[in-house]
Amino acid sequence: MLGVNMTNTANEVECAYCGAVLPDGHTSPCPQCGKKGRKISVSVAEEINVAEKVTWEKRREFYEKHPLAWATVIAITIGAPFLGLFLAGWAGVIAGLALGGIAYWIGPIAVTKVREIERGG
Ligand SMILES: [Zn+2]
Structure with a gap:
């Protein structure tokens, strides 16, 4: 049996310059490089569970x-x-x-x- 168990949608905010992960809703300059630039990447993670019959x-x-x-x-x-x-x-x-x-x-x-x-x- 194959089924999609869970679908996670996460908005990841990263610094556009250094790639540091910033807290969601972060608007101030990057704490790592000091530059202001955000990159939002939406990642959809699907967890597929292969529910194998336990044998x-x-x-x-x-x-x-x-x-x-x-x-x-x-x-x-x-x-x-x-x-x-x-x-x-x-x-x-x-x-x-x-x-x-x-x-x-x-x-x-x-x-x-x-x-x-x-x-x-
Ligand atoms: Zn940065």
Whole structure:
């Protein structure tokens, strides 16, 4: 909503020579420069109020852990090097790759970034 809230009309009397602001209705010489000359400027000040609808937004971000998937990822991460220790050679490499693949797929399930946005007004 856009609306003109207030309109101020002010007559500003200034000295024509030095620009000093003089009191309204001032007729005697300027107290600053001693010259007699007035300049009246009418300024119209409009205050525009942008009455925005007050809105609020609440954001909450957290990581949701899925215990079982999370435990599996940890077990694979810790267990994989040991498995490679027991399964020497290509068997260990294949087993390691297989476990890495499993961890890769379970990973996103284990930790999910949850974003909750609430809006109101
Ligand atoms: Zn003056």
